[in-house]
Amino acid sequence: MYAYDEIDRTLVNERVSEFRDQVKRRLSGELTEDEFKILRLQNGVYLQLHAYMFRVAIPYGTLSSDQLRRLAHIARRYDRGYGHFTTRQNIQFNWIKLAELPDALADLAEVGIHAMQTSGNNMRNVTSDQWAGVAPGEIEDPRIWSELLRQHTTLHPEFSFLPRKFKIAITASDHDRAAIKIHDIGLRLVKNEKGETGFEVLVGGGLGRTPFIAKTIKHFVHGRDILSYVEAILRVYNQYGRRDNIYKARIKILVHELGIEKFSREVEEEWQHIRNSSLQIDDAVIEDIRSRFSYPAYEKLPHMPDELRQAAADPAFEAWRKNSVAPHKVQGYSIVTISLKPVGGPPGDATAEQMDALADLADKYSFGEIRVGHEQNLALPHVAKRDLPALWRALDKLGLATPNVNLISDIIACPGLDYCSLANARSIPIAQELTRRFANHELANLIGRLHINISGCINACGHHHVGHIGILGVEKNGEEVYQITIGGRADENAALGNLIGPGVKFEEVADVIEDVVEAYLALRERPEELFIDTVKRLGVEPFKERVYATR
Amino acid sequence: MPLVKGGKIADDTFTRLADDAPLPASGDILLSADRFVKDTDALLARAGKVGVIWPNSRDIDELVPHLVRLAAVALVFPTFRDGRAYSQARLLRERYAYRGELRATGQVLRDQFVFMLRAGFDSFEVKKQADAEAFAQTVKRYSVFYQPTGDGRVTALHRRMQLRHSEGVGT
Numbered sequence: 001m002y003a004y005d006e007i008d009r010t011l012v013n014e015r016v017s018e019f020r021d022q023v024k025r026r027l028s029g030e031l032t033e034d035e036f037k038i039l040r041l042q043n044g045v046y047l048q049l050h051a052y053m054f055r056v057a058i059p060y061g062t063l064s065s066d067q068l069r070r071l072a073h074i075a076r077r078y079d080r081g082y083g084h085f086t087t088r089q090n091i092q093f094n095w096i097k098l099a100e101l102p103d104a105l106a107d108l109a110e111v112g113i114h115a116m117q118t119s120g121n122n123m124r125n126v127t128s129d130q131w132a133g134v135a136p137g138e139i140e141d142p143r144i145w146s147e148l149l150r151q152h153t154t155l156h157p158e159f160s161f162l163p164r165k166f167k168i169a170i171t172a173s174d175h176d177r178a179a180i181k182i183h184d185i186g187l188r189l190v191k192n193e194k195g196e197t198g199f200e201v202l203v204g205g206g207l208g209r210t211p212f213i214a215k216t217i218k219h220f221v222h223g224r225d226i227l228s229y230v231e232a233i234l235r236v237y238n239q240y241g242r243r244d245n246i247y248k249a250r251i252k253i254l255v256h257e258l259g260i261e262k263f264s265r266e267v268e269e270e271w272q273h274i275r276n277s278s279l280q281i282d283d284a285v286i287e288d289i290r291s292r293f294s295y296p297a298y299e300k301l302p303h304m305p306d307e308l309r310q311a312a313a314d315p316a317f318e319a320w321r322k323n324s325v326a327p328h329k330v331q332g333y334s335i336v337t338i339s340l341k342p343v344g345g346p347p348g349d350a351t352a353e354q355m356d357a358l359a360d361l362a363d364k365y366s367f368g369e370i371r372v373g374h375e376q377n378l379a380l381p382h383v384a385k386r387d388l389p390a391l392w393r394a395l396d397k398l399g400l401a402t403p404n405v406n407l408i409s410d411i412i413a414c415p416g417l418d419y420c421s422l423a424n425a426r427s428i429p430i431a432q433e434l435t436r437r438f439a440n441h442e443l444a445n446l447i448g449r450l451h452i453n454i455s456g457c458i459n460a461c462g463h464h465h466v467g468h469i470g471i472l473g474v475e476k477n478g479e480e481v482y483q484i485t486i487g488g489r490a491d492e493n494a495a496l497g498n499l500i501g502p503g504v505k506f507e508e509v510a511d512v513i514e515d516v517v518e519a520y521l522a523l524r525e526r527p528e529e530l531f532i533d534t535v536k537r538l539g540v541e542p543f544k545e546r547v548y549a550t551r
Numbered sequence: 552m553p554l555v556k557g558g559k560i561a562d563d564t565f566t567r568l569a570d571d572a573p574l575p576a577s578g579d580i581l582l583s584a585d586r587f588v589k590d591t592d593a594l595l596a597r598a599g600k601v602g603v604i605w606p607n608s609r610d611i612d613e614l615v616p617h618l619v620r621l622a623a624v625a626l627v628f629p630t631f632r633d634g635r636a637y638s639q640a641r642l643l644r645e646r647y648a649y650r651g652e653l654r655a656t657g658q659v660l661r662d663q664f665v666f667m668l669r670a671g672f673d674s675f676e677v678k679k680q681a682d683a684e685a686f687a688q689t690v691k692r693y694s695v696f697y698q699p700t701g702d703g704r705v706t707a708l709h710r711r712m713q714l715r716h717s718e719g720v721g722t
Binding site for chain 1: 633637694708
């Protein structure tokens with residue numbers, strides 16, 4: 001956990017007062033809606049179909065139990081009793097009243113949470129691996145660097161009015177859980193031959209209307225230079241990124257139009273001017289940030305405690321353990337993923353009661369810490385293995401033990417037309433129907449790892465391009481039509497999916513997905529061959545033939 | 552449109568000169584980049600200060616050779632959403648050591664003042680009278696700054712180091 005000091009607290013409080021003044025000026029008419037819009041966006045406030053939506057940052061996906069309780073309080077006091085976890089380690093509340101927003105922000109500030117730059121054309125919440133600091137084999141805890149970047153990107157005097165939004169993600173593991181290749185800047189922690197910490201820097205990834213996988217711009221940037229290197233990228237982007245067309249304004253388009261070689265030369269030239277400036281970070285600064293992260297005092301525990309051995313006899317427990325429990329870097333502990341994808345429920349939603357109860361469970365079993373992942377699930381990062389059976393029983397009572405993590409019903413979806421003013425089509429009802437179709441755990445297990453991603457418009461908040469199966473809702477002649485892609489992935493081998501055929505109507509989507517899955521089961525070489533690997537081996541054609549033969 | 556300079560509302564000594572307007576014999580003038588580039592020597596030879604309005608889409612490098620003879624550079628915010636001039640301002644101040652007046656023009660509103668000051672602007676053609684009047688108060692909104700810029704404010708990272716050091720001395 002990172003603990004705010006007086007300096008961080010002061011800044012967040014100053015931001016709240018500023019926003020209170022801005023809301024006051026809007027309500028009095030001193031500010032026009034056009035003028036106010038960008039100010040509210042910079043504080044995470046969107047105007048949606050029915051009401052204001054409020055997006056709160058959970059930097060690098062780390063929450064304390066007190067912070068989670070406060071989010072529950074926001075849901076209860078200012079909203080309708082629930083919140084929605086997003087694909088970028090944020091939580092959204094959908095029914096906030098404008099006049100109450102400053103109070104909500106003040107309540108959050110008391111526990112070190114803010115909503116700065118969770119929307120608008122600025123540097124967004126810095127995201128990272130939700131298993132940071134506990135995953136075995138990690139280079140080092142990426143949250144130290146994430147926090148450094150969080151601070152550096154907050155209220156940046158030069159880059160708060162960029163051509164378009166700008167997202168940074170950081171990973172420190174071989175397996176990329178932070179989806180860095182679909183970010184404007186992706187940072188992968190690496191060590192050089194001298195054992196020094198630095199970053200492979202990727203740039204120009206992004207989804208939306210024109211999806212791109214990020215390209216490596218530099219193989220090694222030393223840790224002490226990371227702020228100046230990021231600043232150089234931003235400066236080139238701020239000056240030369242397109243501002244004439246909102247759909248061509250992301251850095252991916254600039255990188256694409258200039259070509260990665262020319263773009264990297266521009267950045268290099270800029271960087272040489274500023275790398276030896278006060279942006280250079282010395283070890284003492286890093287150590288200071290590191291010192292404000294607290295780590296649990298782990299016990300020395302057996303690898304296989306009796307409690308776990310006994311519980312293995314219960315097939316329901318085993319079903320959950322097998323897909324929700326992951327190895328921890330410390331013996332005797334586990335990382336537990338908590339599925340926010342119950343059968344028939346909207347993906348990523350949690351009620352205030354669930355959040356409060358989960359905060360209590362985190363205190364009891366996970367040193368008071370909770371994590372939020374881009375898959376719209378939560379995690380308890382430090383659970384002693386002996387506690388797993390008790391934790392499972394408690395989660396089950398709360399409706400938080402659906403044994404479907406990484407299975408077909410663990411769907412990522414945007415809010416879609418049910419809430420969003422940009423959407424062309426509904427996402428949530430599609431997800432709900434699919435979870436019902438694949439509710440049978442034996443069937444889901446037989447299918448194995450399979451990620452479905454759903455977006456209700458081309459802006460791709462549900463990351464449909466990188467779903468193993470991607471579903472994109474569009475509007476055609478006043479009707480919702482869904483385009484289906486297969487073969488996408490968001491990890492270290494990130495790839496964009498390919499269309500399997502013409503779009504289908506709302507009512508047909510679940511049938512088509514069932515057919516895709518049936519095709520996979522028939523086409524796979526052996527049960528261990530995952531869906532994504534079968535698609536890679538065979539391409540789209542055999543799927544297309546089977547799915548569309550009878551349509 | 553009120554001008555804020557030196558932290559308060561001030562008279563503007565500069566007259567904006569249209570591209571086709573005759574050159575006055577004396578007095579401070581503010582010109583477009585096009586006119587300035589076309590007629591640099593004649594403009595700088597006359598009595599009175601010269602300032603140039605530099606568009607945010609034009610490379611600042613072109614202006615650099617003339618900086619020492621310029622009394623003012625006005626950068627442009629066509630809308631407050633367009634942040635290119637923040638980069639130009641920092642380059643002028645921090646890389647090219649420009650010390651003359653650096654003026655923010657265009658859609659300049661209260662909520663940009665702190666960013667502009669940090670980027671190196673020291674005068675502001677403010678859109679609304681109420682915003683200009685609120686200048687002194689508005690720039691005190693923040694006391695914590697995370698990024699180092701040329702304005703010399705102590706960043707949070709450095710303040711922490713100082714605090715740590717002073718604590719260390721005391722124990």
